[in-house]
Amino acid sequence: MNVGDPCNLSYSMLECNLDPRLPVHAKTKEKIVMVPVPQIKMDEYFFEWLFSTDAIQLLEDNNNFDTQTDEIEAIENSNKLEDHPPMSPRLKRTTELLSSDVKRLSILEENSLIGEKCSFETDKDKTKTIDRFHFPFGKPIPEYEKKNRLRIILKMESNENAKVKYMRFAKVYKDLYMKYHDEVSLIFGIIKNDNNKYFTRDDLVPLISEILEKHAGLKFLEQLPMFQERYSNYTVICRIFFTINKSWNGKITLNEFKSSNFVQILKKLEQYDDINECRDYFSYKHFYVIYCKFWELDSDHDLKINREALLKYDNYALSSKIAERIVAGYGLGKSKNEVMEYSDFVWFLLAEEDKENPRSIEYWFRCMDLDGDGIISIYEMDYFFKEQQRKMEMMQVEPINFLDCICQIFDSVAPQIPLQLKLKDLKKSKIAPLFFDMFFNFSKFIAHEQHEASWDVMADKEM
Template sequence: ETAIKGLHPLPDFFSQRIYSKITKNSPSYCTKKQWNTWSSENLDWDVGEVFFRTVKEDESEVIVKDDFIPIITSLLQTHPGLEFLSEHKEFQEKYTVTVIARIFYEVDKEGLGHLTRRMCRKRRVWEAFLRAGEEEDINKVMDFFSYEHFYVLYCRFWELDSDRDYKISRADLLKYGDHSLSHAIVDRIFENAPRPFGRRGGEEMGYEDFIYFMLSEENKQNEVAVRYWFECLDIDGDGVLSTMDMKSFYNVQSHRMQCLGHDVVPFEDVLCQMYDLIKPQGKDGVVVSDFLQPECDKVSGALFDALFNLNKYLQFESRDPFLERTKREDEFDNDWDRYACVDYNRLAMEEEQRE
């Protein structure tokens, strides 16, 4: 295994995977003939193809979730930025689960449960793995591998999972974000939200599906999040978010505002404002493609928040133009990276205070 490091274009933590594929997990050594055979079949390609061939099983033409486990396990064993987890097996396991879930969230946008060669090329998945091999600070690898991002996701799940059964109930999820979500949207999350890792419509949500929920909630600008929330809001499943669909959710939202003493903006005014932002192509309502227009990626979240996230909607209504400009000029590429940084610092401070 040590001998083949540097003989392939992938990071060193792929060497164990390559060695296992060459030897078929049986001999304790790799012969020159075995190496020559494998390399002639797999290394005469660009790095993207080598990555795909190395990760997938030889007899398969797609990558499934378990294919990543030995590679991420090797990363955990060798990366200096993850060395501190060596004595924490549970965190190693959850880190592995988190990385895989994040990869599938970003790449498997249709929820097929596997990654094709074309998907990997379109997203250039291997580039994040290359950065993980080069960067000593794993937290600088924002795509998939950041330990801080994992810590935020896992701690949020842990905070909600009061009975420690690694499952989230409707009552648990209602507590998310200081009770920011309406019961109407939480019901729809459990009834109709995409569940790539579990049974759609189940009464409990596992950790991996919670990752999908949280990434979609904290960064509503990406395509996966737009489709996630659209499916939740499209009550009749006709592919059109009608005025009636939106009003049913806003009625719950406005009732909450009224109970808390906030001024309630009439639904018609909210709808007019949002239509000005989204500019839907049709007259019957809003479709997914309306949200996915390039000029709408910064405002689609505002419509979703107006319908079901009270805290974020109130923040949007009272936003400070100076802070908005500052946010546009900061170092973060998206809302998730920004949120994860702030929340990790919060969690770290709380940990220090407990000590």
């Protein structure tokens, strides 16, 4: 046997294995079948490294090379004479033989597991870095860039009459930049309360008020405080939460904020003097349309409407059953109400005019889900469809058979569980607008028919 060959050494020791601590061999006529033992495999890898060129070179640089070589040969010879394989070298002996580079690599691997930024120097004094793969508040800003940004703040003159003292402002600004490193995260940190990981409607009021006061396109509202409040606190903030707050809990998290276009819209406000150029959230034209529609229904102008008032919307387009569910607040996940306030009307109108929006689909699904079990059943479809059939008869429109209707629905939607229509099925089908209009908005359903938006056409599109 060639002692210098680590493979021969390890396998020779395996063949003469008589150590009772190791697994019993399964003997055959030709050979002995071995069961793998982790300790032996570690020994094999150690000896393979020990006789490598790098290890030998390392030992030559050691002042105690001769002594260490004698010890190694003694271990091998004793292993050859003994009837069982040797134990792995102790941790202290192994550590002494490891090179400095191997030590650094071990430290690097350990630090990388806890997600920290690690560095080490090679023999050529070069620095290598491994960055964390995820930074929830953005990749940290280099120290020199932080100082440059703070230097701009430090050049400002302190105003003793300011509402916020200069030193307080500088401290808050510095603390924000120490925690939030990208633009979106920084704006999120400015908006939210320091004690929360989210921001609410009240947290947005200072920002919207500042836009209302400073933007050139809203100067005409300076002398109309009543409309300022209804534009900003009611309409704009409702639109923001309708679009961004996917969890419907009134708390916008950092992930929701980052997935929105809110920061881009804020930048767009700086580019245009006409506020209506920013159609998302801040358009005054959109506010004007929403408010006028509500004002027409609110006969006593107390900013509240009941079911009878809502039925007048769009020339009695809605069914009485769905109107009752809307006013009660089921679409918003609220407890049963008797009247609808202006802010609730904003949510209703946004959901009504854009039924393809995921928030709109969720809104109308809650309205149709009578028992709240997360499924729109055939019974619930029939409950809303009966009123639509009566409207067809009154308008002298050929009525649609309910059984034919639901067959086409399930064929087009193709729910995951037959005859059980869930929210995810409707979102996936992409025919939610036609589905909802068919059950509670007669005018829009007729418009679908006139534009040849029939079930057959929709089914062909899906194919």
